[in-house]
Amino acid sequence: MNTRIIKIAHLAAVVIILLVTAVMMFAAEGASSDGQNSNQSGGGQAGASGAVSNADRKFAMTAAMDGMTEVELGRLAAERGSSDAVKQFGQRMVDDHSKANDELKQWAATAGVTLPTALDAKHQAMVAKMSSLSGAAFDRTYAKDMVKDHTKAVQLFQRQADRGMDAGLKSFASSKLPTLREHLEMARSLNAGGGGHNMNSNTSMSGNSNNANRR
Secondary structure, rough: HHHHHHHHHHHHHHHHHHHHHHHHHHHHHHHHHHHHHHHHHHHHHHHHHHHOOOHHHHHHHHHHHHHHHHHHHHHHHHHHHHHHHHHHHHHHHHHHHHHHHHHHHHHHHHHOOOOOOOOOOHHHHHHHHHHHHHHHHHHHHHHHHHHHHHHHHHHHHHHHHHOOOOOHHHHHHHHHHHHHHHHHHHHHHOOOOOOOOOOOOOOOOOOOOOOOOOO
């Protein structure tokens, strides 16, 4: 009788141990699964919030390339222009677009976007074409190209300011529009032969102005 009771007690203990072990394993597995789901969910949210849309990325790439080109062409104009107006305009392009390029780089560093650091073949060809000119021919071609380039730039930045998804990039585009419009008017005046236009006044791409209330 005692032997039978001992066997029953032993069997019951084994069953209890097995049940406890099963419960502990189930609980541990559930906790691990919850942790993985949480990490995946958190990672997905972080990626979504930090993502830059294709359209915003394209704008940034185009603005960076065009900005570098304007600086290079401006340097040529400051050095090779035959009129003071062209030289002044060229230096203005160097100053304003260099500042704008630096601001765009700051945004890119924060957004995790890698911008181009050198001109591509197309834009190198533009600089090379201007390098082959001098005197009045340089002035005429430069003024004409600046009208065309800044017409496109105003349209590009206006579209980004209106439709861009990234708040920082929208702000960048909006803040540069007044100066780009001024550049366009200056280029038109230059192209029309208005060499007396003061190329050093008004707004700069840094966001400063002689008139503090302009923006």
